Structure formats: structure tokens, C-alpha cells
Amino acid sequence: MIADLIIKNIGKLATCKSDETKSKKDMSNIEMIEDAYISIKDGKFISIGSKDDYHSMIDEKTEVVDANGLLVTPGLIDSHTHLVHGGSRENEFYKKLLGVSYIDILKQGGGILSTVNATKISTKEELYDKAKKSLDRMLEFGVTTVEAKSGYGLELDTEIKQLEVAKELDNDHPIDLVHTYLGAHAIPLEYRENHDEFIFKILEDMKKIKELDLAEFCDVFCEDSVFSIEESELILKKAKECGYKLKIHADEIVSLGGAELSAKLGCISADHLMAASEDGIKMMAKENVVANILPATSFNLNKSYANARKMIDLGVRVAISSDYNPGSCPSENLQFAMQLGCLGLKMTPNEVLNAVTINASYCIDRQYEIGSIEVGKRADFVIFDSPNIEYLMYHFGINHVDRVYKDGKLVVKDKRVCYNN
Ligand SMILES: N=CN[C@@H](CCC(=O)O)C(=O)O
Numbered sequence: 344m345i346a347d348l349i350i351k352n353i354g355k356l357a358t359c360k361s362d363e364t365k366s367k368k369d370m371s372n373i374e375m376i377e378d379a380y381i382s383i384k385d386g387k388f389i390s391i392g393s394k395d396d397y398h399s400m401i402d403e404k405t406e407v408v409d410a411n412g413l414l415v416t417p418g419l420i421d422s423h424t425h426l427v428h429g430g431s432r433e434n435e436f437y438k439k440l441l442g443v444s445y446i447d448i449l450k451q452g453g454g455i456l457s458t459v460n461a462t463k464i465s466t467k468e469e470l471y472d473k474a475k476k477s478l479d480r481m482l483e484f485g486v487t488t489v490e491a492k493s494g495y496g497l498e499l500d501t502e503i504k505q506l507e508v509a510k511e512l513d514n515d516h517p518i519d520l521v522h523t524y525l526g527a528h529a530i531p532l533e534y535r536e537n538h539d540e541f542i543f544k545i546l547e548d549m550k551k552i553k554e555l556d557l558a559e560f561c562d563v564f565c566e567d568s569v570f571s572i573e574e575s576e577l578i579l580k581k582a583k584e585c586g587y588k589l590k591i592h593a594d595e596i597v598s599l600g601g602a603e604l605s606a607k608l609g610c611i612s613a614d615h616l617m618a619a620s621e622d623g624i625k626m627m628a629k630e631n632v633v634a635n636i637l638p639a640t641s642f643n644l645n646k647s648y649a650n651a652r653k654m655i656d657l658g659v660r661v662a663i664s665s666d667y668n669p670g671s672c673p674s675e676n677l678q679f680a681m682q683l684g685c686l687g688l689k690m691t692p693n694e695v696l697n698a699v700t701i702n703a704s705y706c707i708d709r710q711y712e713i714g715s716i717e718v719g720k721r722a723d724f725v726i727f728d729s730p731n732i733e734y735l736m737y738h739f740g741i742n743h744v745d746r747v748y749k750d751g752k753l754v755v756k757d758k759r760v761c762y763n764n
């Protein structure tokens with residue numbers, strides 16, 4: 344078959360190819376091909392090999408690009424973000440530095456609730472422009488797929504506004520978006536004494552959002568002073584009946600039993616897990632719930648890191664994401680989260696790369712399309728200005744990207760987006 348594009352002279356090709364068992368039990372392995380090439384047709388990988396075995400796939404139309412001996416990996420996947428929102432929260436930064444807790448700021452009507460106000464008064468255009476800027480940044484860091492949650496409306500119209508903006512960006516921007524309804528992200532002040540009434544509204548809204556086909560996943564912020572275990576269970580059970588796949592913000596601050604609940608309900612992922620119990624982790628392993636860990640949030644909130652070593656030892660599939668949001672993690676930089684994967688979570692560089700590629704693809708139920716460099720998968724990949732995987736994590740705080748390709752098209756060059764839209 345004649346290729347549209349060949350990338351030759353790849354110093355190290357980390358395919359992150361993995362069967363189901365391997366990605367759970369053996370995250371430290373990465374298939375590495377030295378002196379490699381990849382060939383692409385119609386936006387998909389058609390062959391992967393070494394040296395210059397690609398000559399039979401070239402004609403005068405084939406573009407041949409020299410990777411100059413650099414490292415190539417699958418496109419990175421950011422599987423937990425709060426991408427679309429209004430405003431920013433630097434006004435709370437000093438309070439935070441003085442030691443006021445994340446939940447106390449929320450109880451005072453700040454935190455998520457202040458972003459809810461900012462999102463309500465933002466026009467769709469404003470939300471679109473702001474989120475597009477963030478997506479460009481993510482792409483420049485090597486991210487080619489992003490999960491994006493709603494949750495800054497807490498009423499139907501604004502939740503729809505957020506999800507519609509994410510849909511438009513999915514159409515217009517090279518990054519692919521996966522959409523999550525997070526109507527249960529906080530309790531508005533007027534419902535503080537009447538959770539049931541608010542939950543009733545969420546159950547109505549989730550049906551309408553499903554009818555409009557605006558979200559594939561449903562998520563809940565299950566936390567002390569936010570949604571209890573019982574409330575989260577009710578919301579997620581109803582969401583499943585409506586046809587959503589499930590996610591849960593679990594055991595972020597208090598060990599409530601969110602990990603256990605994720606296993607009981609068959610969630611695709613449970614996210615945060617800084618305070619998850621050992622029993623909960625064991626149950627997640629048994630039910631194949633992906634542990635989606637957000638180490639840049641631990642860093643920014645000055646909290647402990649999730650026990651990733653225990654999760655890996657107990658056979659849980661671990662993913663890492665940025666958690667980009669205006670409060671607990673105002674940074675789009677997934678490479679920084681990867682570096683914290685080593686420095687904070689004590690994961691090895693190989694484990695971290697698997698966590699943001701193949702394992703992250705499981706988090707968003709895209710494991711058969713993306714997450715590894717394999718024949719038939721979408722040609723999303725990154726050329727890193729790096730000789731090996733270790734260097735990506737060791738030399739922290741900078742952007743290592745040289746070029747990014749999405750569906751076989753060059754979208755970042757010289758560290759800057761270069762797509763046309
Ligand atoms: N913890 C709950 N939700 C977000 C934070 C949202 C915000 O603070 O605006 C998170 O995943 O960290």
C-alpha cells in the first residue's frame with residue numbers, strides 16, 4: 344500500500360501497544376523500536392517497522408519526514424479536564440496561601456460556585472474563545488484527545504451552553520473531545536438545606552442532555568460537604584439508566600468510600616483517589632475501574648499524592664490527567680502532571696507514559712482507536728525533542744514537544760500550533 348506520510352529515522356519509537364492484561368498488570372513495559380519508521384494513510388497507521396523498510400510504500404505523492412533520531416510516542420490523552428468555564432480564580436489564591444481549605448472556600452460561596460457565576464454571565468463566544476486558547480496550549484504540549492466536563496452551570500441552560508461549546512470545539516479544533524455531564528459538581532447555596540430538590544433537578548436535566556446527545560459520560564463530585572455516597576449512587580444509577588457511561592470524583596479529600604462505589608456501579612474510571620482506602624482499591628482492581636490520578640492537583644492544593652504504587656501493585660490500571668480547571672489546578676500542562684507522576688506518585692517514566700496514552704484511552708473508552716501506535720489506529724503522535732522517555736520526566740518544567748501530528752496531519756511545529764481552520 345502506498346503511504347501518504349512516512350516518518351523515518353525515529354531514534355526511539357515508544358508504541359505503548361498493550362493487550363488488556365498487560366496494561367493492567369505490567370505498566371512498566373513499553374514496546375520500544377529503535378531506528379524506526381511509521382507510515383500513515385488516510386489518517387491511520389498502516390505500518391510500523393525499523394530501518395528503511397518503507398521504500399515499497401513510497402510514490403511521488405508520499406511525504407517523507409525525517410525525525411532526526413528523536414523520540415516518538417502516541418498523542419497524549421488528557422482524560423480529566425474542566426475545559427469550558429468562565430473567568431479565573433486568582434482572587435482566591437492568597438486565601439489559599441494563608442491556608443484556607445478548598446472546601447471552606449466552596450462553603451463560603453467561592454470556589455466552584457464563583458466559577459458558576461462567571462460561566463453563567465459569559466457568552467458562548469467568550470467561553471469558546473477561552474477554551475480554544477486552552478486547547479491550543481494542550482496541543483502544543485502534545486495532547487491530541489481531551490475529556491471535557493460541564494459542571495459550572497448547575498442549571499440546565501448553562502450546562503447546555505458549556506456542552507455545546509465543547510461540541511463546537513470538537514468540530515473546529517484538531518483535538519478530539521470526549522464530553523461529560525457533571526451537573527452534580529456542587530450544591531448551589533439556595534439548595535444547601537434541600538439537597539433532594541437539587542438532585543431531582545439534576546435527574547431531570549440529565550435526561551434532556553442525553554436526548555440532545557451532548558454528553559457520553561456522567562460524573563459526580565462525591566465528597567464530604569458536596570455529594571454523599573448515597574446521593575452519588577442515586578445520581579449515577581439514574582445516569583446509567585439514561586445510557587451514560589460513568590465516572591466519579593472519588594475520595595479526593597476525605598476517605599468516603601468513593602472508590603468502593605465506583606466498583607459497585609461499574610464506573611469506567613474513578614478520579615483523584617488521594618484518600619482511597621485499600622479495600623476500595625482492591626474492589627476497583629476486581630471490577631476493572633481505571634484509577635485516574637491527578638497529581639498536579641495534589642501539587643497545587645498542597646495535599647498528599649494518591650497511592651499509585653499500591654494501585655499498580657494491586658493490579659489497577661492507572662491513568663494520569665491534568666485536571667485542568669480554574670480552581671484546584673489552573674494549568675493545561677499535561678507534561679508537568681507526567682513529571683509529578685514520577686516525582687510525586689513515584690511511578691517510573693515507562694509507567695507514566697502508559698498512564699497518559701494507552702491507559703488514558705481506557706478512561707474514555709477509546710482503547711480501540713487511540714492510545715498506542717498500532718496498525719489501524721488513528722495516526723495521533725508526538726515527536727519529542729528528547730532522546731528517551733526518562734529525559735521527558737527528568738528535565739521538568741519545560742515543553743519537550745518538537746512536532747505533533749493529529750490524524751496524520753501536522754498540527755504543531757516549532758512548539759506552536761500550525762493547523763488551519
Ligand atoms: N474537585 C472537584 N472538581 C474539580 C475542581 C473544580 C474547581 O475547583 O473549579 C477537580 O476535579 O479538582
Ligand SMILES: [Zn+2]
Binds near residue numbers: 423424425592666
Ligand atoms: Zn475534576
